[in-house]
Amino acid sequence: NAKAAATPKLPVYGYDMVDVTLTANPGDLKGVKRVLVDGLATQGECDMMLDLAQVGAKPDIEGSHWYSEYEIFEGLEVLQAAQLAQQGAVPIDSAEKLLTLSDKARRFVLGYFGLPELFLTYTHLVCRTADANSTDDRTDLSHPVHADNCQLDLSDFSCPQVHPLYTPRHYSAVLFLNDGFKGGEFFFAHNKNFSAQSRVKPKCGRLVGFSSGEENLHGVQAVLSGRRCVIAMWYTMDRRYREESRQEARKLLQSLQKPLETKSEL
Numbered sequence: 001n002a003k004a005a006a007t008p009k010l011p012v013y014g015y016d017m018v019d020v021t022l023t024a025n026p027g028d029l030k031g032v033k034r035v036l037v038d039g040l041a042t043q044g045e046c047d048m049m050l051d052l053a054q055v056g057a058k059p060d061i062e063g064s065h066w067y068s069e070y071e072i073f074e075g076l077e078v079l080q081a082a083q084l085a086q087q088g089a090v091p092i093d094s095a096e097k098l099l100t101l102s103d104k105a106r107r108f109v110l111g112y113f114g115l116p117e118l119f120l121t122y123t124h125l126v127c128r129t130a131d132a133n134s135t136d137d138r139t140d141l142s143h144p145v146h147a148d149n150c151q152l153d154l155s156d157f158s159c160p161q162v163h164p165l166y167t168p169r170h171y172s173a174v175l176f177l178n179d180g181f182k183g184g185e186f187f188f189a190h191n192k193n194f195s196a197q198s199r200v201k202p203k204c205g206r207l208v209g210f211s212s213g214e215e216n217l218h219g220v221q222a223v224l225s226g227r228r229c230v231i232a233m234w235y236t237m238d239r240r241y242r243e244e245s246r247q248e249a250r251k252l253l254q255s256l257q258k259p260l261e262t263k264s265e266l
């Protein structure tokens, strides 16, 4: 494999990034601000997130206008995860890991794209599960082609940034947690005809990162069978829009940590 011989090296962005390897660069992905890496999470970490989703992810009513009628769409936010830990429904470590993994992804995107500052504005652990009515000849998408920070207008393909639906999002990333389902590929799309420019096959630890504007139209192919889980993340360079609930989640988790064992010897 000629590509393997010339695997480009990534700069190391932190002590916990040494296992992160570049899988596709903007050129491979047929766009400008796009990147694909592997190794951002270990199998153990993916399993923790899958277990967390299994217990905590709940059907998303608000999103119901866009997701496929053949799939169940469930999500969990960071504060909800911390609250589940408080109730003893999930391990504290798992709720903590949702925070640390999403922050690791943030630091990677910040470093790779050479940004001065970057804040998470929303973090969502999300699973899409094919339901009993799903058939292999389905032609719909799990997530229609869209841009993350503007509202694509299909009449003229303009993409106005309309509030309040879209807070200022500058970068997006998706950390894939599993494979073993049918369909469910992420793809970048051409403007106008929406055909795929490049595709990403989900697997544990794989991260796709990209700028959130109309230059990065993307979608998700139908999940034909099984369950596909990811951590979806949106980032902003404007600190006024950072995800407040992360602080709250962190505080709550810190209050739950066992105090250090008191030493018996005096």
Ligand SMILES: O=C(O)CCC(=O)C(=O)O
Pocket: 143, 148, 174, 186, 218, 219, 220, 230, 232
């Ligand atoms: O799950 C994915 O691969 C992408 C989802 C997405 O694009 C979104 O939620 O905006």
Ligand SMILES: [Fe+2]
Pocket: 146, 147, 148, 172, 218
């Ligand atoms: Fe998106």
